[in-house]
Amino acid sequence: QVQLVESGGGLVQAGGSLRLSCAASGIIFRSSTMGWYRQAPGKQRELVARISSSGNSDYADSVKGRFTISRDNAKNSVYLQMNSLKPEDTAVYYCNAINTWGRELWGQGTQVAVSS
Numbered sequence: 001q002v003q004l005v006e007s008g009g010g011l012v013q014a015g016g017s018l019r020l021s022c023a024a025s026g027i028i029f030r031s032s033t034m035g036w037y038r039q040a041p042g043k044q045r046e047l048v049a050r051i052s053s054s055g056n057s058d059y060a061d062s063v064k065g066r067f068t069i070s071r072d073n074a075k076n077s078v079y080l081q082m083n084s085l086k087p088e089d090t091a092v093y094y095c096n097a098i099n100t101w102g103r104e105l106w107g108q109g110t111q112v113a114v115s116s
Contacts (some may be wrong), residue, residue, distance in 0.1 A: 002026030002105065004095045009110030012085055016114070020080040022095030024105055028075075033098045034071055034078040036092035038112075039093070046050045049080060063089075 008020040020036065037045035049069040051057040057069050068081040078095065095107035 004065050004107035006095045006107045006110040009112045011113045014116050022078045022096045024076045029076040030073040031100050035096040036080045037094045042090040087114045087116045090114050
């Protein structure tokens, strides 16, 4: 089955940390660019971080220095370590995969809520 399954969301106080995980199945994970996006209520979905098949990563300015994306090709998984969380990080976080042909796949999302 072709799918991305996120986990690790939850409620945390400002300044706290969470680690999101995304497990992929049914795709050629090692050659896919993996990303994390988020969508807050009333806002458009935005890129948070992404990591290429070669391990190069980039981040939204708003999370640089606080979030770290990583991947484990042996486990077909991508992670997002989120530190120093702020209330404005509250959103539904989505895992995304883009294969070498440009085809996209999305996960169902996981809620992250940061209280002040």
